[in-house]
Amino acid sequence: MKIEIGESLVSSYLNHVLGCRIIQTNWKTSGNWTIAEGEKSRAKAFYQxxxxxxxxxxxxxxxxxxxxxxxxxxxxxxxxTSESTVYGIDVAFHGAGLNYGSKEETADRILKKVFRTLFVMQTYFDQYYQFQSIFITPKTNQATLVLIEDLIEKAKGLIHDESISIDFITNDDFFDCIVAPTIKASKNENDTSELFLRSVKLMQLDSRKNLSITKDVGSKSIPSSSNGAVSERRTKKGMKIGQYVRHTFRTAYEQGLISKGEIINLQDPTYSKQTFNANFEVLRLNTRSISDAGGRTRYYAKEYYCDKYYLTSQWVESQWDLYLNWLKSINYSDSSS
Structure with missing residues (x-):
C-alpha cells in the first residue's frame, strides 16, 4: 500500500508527539460491522x-x-490508549493552495470531512472518551481560509462536550504545530522506517548552510494555532494527564497520603466537581458499574485504586492545575515517587 508523505508526517506526529500507540493510515469501515443504535446515539445527536x-x-x-x-x-x-483519546487527522497537499473547486466548495468539503471523521470516531470507538478531528494542509489561500475559519468557529459553537474537538491547521500553524514538534520529538529516533522521518534525516545530512532546513527546528516553541488548535501537550515526568493521574494515585495511596476521609470525599460528585471540575465522582466502589447512565465507560476497569475503588478515566488538559493542587494538598511530591 502506498503511503503519501503527508500521511507519513501525520503518522509520525501521532506517534512521537501525541503518544498514540495504535496508528492506522487510510482507515475505513467494513460493511460486516454491526453497530447498535446506542453506539450511534452520541454522534447522531451531534449530527442533528x-x-x-x-x-x-x-x-x-x-x-x-x-x-x-x-x-x-x-x-x-x-x-x-493511556489517555483514552482517538485522533482522526485528514491531510491534503495542494501546491497552489488547498483547492477542491471554488472557495465555497472547498470550505464545505473540509467541514464535511471534519464532521464525518468525528461522527465515525464517536460511533466506532464509543468505548474511548476523547475525540479530536483535525484537517491539516500546508497552504491555504486567504479567501478560502476566511470561509473555512468562519465555518469552524460556527461548528465549535455547537460543541458543548469537552470530550470532542475539531480543528483546521494550515499555513504557519501547519509548520509550527505539526512539522516542528514532530521533528523535535523524533530527533533521537535513529532507526526508523517512517517515510517522513527518513526524509528529515536525509535533509540533515546536507552540510550546505542555506539548504539545511531542519537545523534549528528543534529549538522552536510550539504555539497554539490561530483557531485554538493543537498545541504541545503538557506532561509531568513524561506522562500526559490520564497516565500521570493513575501513577500518582497508586503512589499516593501506597505512601498513606490518601486518608479514609479523603476517599469518602472522592466518591462525592459535588466534591469531585469542585476540586477537579470532574463530571463524575473520582472514585467509585468496585461493586458499582463503571459505565454512566448511557452505557459509556467512565472508569478504568482493569485495576482497583485505594484498595477497592474504580478511578475515573475522564481527565482532560484543563484539569492539570486542579489535579496538581490536590496532590499538593495531600502533601504528595514527585521526588518521592
Missing part, C-alpha cells in the same frame, strides 16, 4: 444539532447520517 443549526445546510443536503458513516475514510487514525 449541526443540520438544525442553519449554518451547514449545503454540506449535508445529500447525505444521511448512515450514509456518512458508510462513506468514511480517515487518512490517519491514532489511538492514545
Amino acid at each position: 444539532d449541526i443540520i438544525g443549526s442553519g449554518h451547514f445546510d449545503e454540506i449535508f443536503k445529500e447525505s444521511t447520517f448512515d450514509q456518512l458513516l458508510k462513506q468514511a475514510e480517515i487518512d490517519v487514525l491514532g489511538i492514545n
Whole structure:
C-alpha cells in the first residue's frame, strides 16, 4: 500500500508527539460491522444539532447520517490508549493552495470531512472518551481560509462536550504545530522506517548552510494555532494527564497520603466537581458499574485504586492545575515517587 508523505508526517506526529500507540493510515469501515443504535446515539445527536443549526445546510443536503458513516475514510487514525483519546487527522497537499473547486466548495468539503471523521470516531470507538478531528494542509489561500475559519468557529459553537474537538491547521500553524514538534520529538529516533522521518534525516545530512532546513527546528516553541488548535501537550515526568493521574494515585495511596476521609470525599460528585471540575465522582466502589447512565465507560476497569475503588478515566488538559493542587494538598511530591 502506498503511503503519501503527508500521511507519513501525520503518522509520525501521532506517534512521537501525541503518544498514540495504535496508528492506522487510510482507515475505513467494513460493511460486516454491526453497530447498535446506542453506539450511534452520541454522534447522531451531534449530527442533528449541526443540520438544525442553519449554518451547514449545503454540506449535508445529500447525505444521511448512515450514509456518512458508510462513506468514511480517515487518512490517519491514532489511538492514545493511556489517555483514552482517538485522533482522526485528514491531510491534503495542494501546491497552489488547498483547492477542491471554488472557495465555497472547498470550505464545505473540509467541514464535511471534519464532521464525518468525528461522527465515525464517536460511533466506532464509543468505548474511548476523547475525540479530536483535525484537517491539516500546508497552504491555504486567504479567501478560502476566511470561509473555512468562519465555518469552524460556527461548528465549535455547537460543541458543548469537552470530550470532542475539531480543528483546521494550515499555513504557519501547519509548520509550527505539526512539522516542528514532530521533528523535535523524533530527533533521537535513529532507526526508523517512517517515510517522513527518513526524509528529515536525509535533509540533515546536507552540510550546505542555506539548504539545511531542519537545523534549528528543534529549538522552536510550539504555539497554539490561530483557531485554538493543537498545541504541545503538557506532561509531568513524561506522562500526559490520564497516565500521570493513575501513577500518582497508586503512589499516593501506597505512601498513606490518601486518608479514609479523603476517599469518602472522592466518591462525592459535588466534591469531585469542585476540586477537579470532574463530571463524575473520582472514585467509585468496585461493586458499582463503571459505565454512566448511557452505557459509556467512565472508569478504568482493569485495576482497583485505594484498595477497592474504580478511578475515573475522564481527565482532560484543563484539569492539570486542579489535579496538581490536590496532590499538593495531600502533601504528595514527585521526588518521592
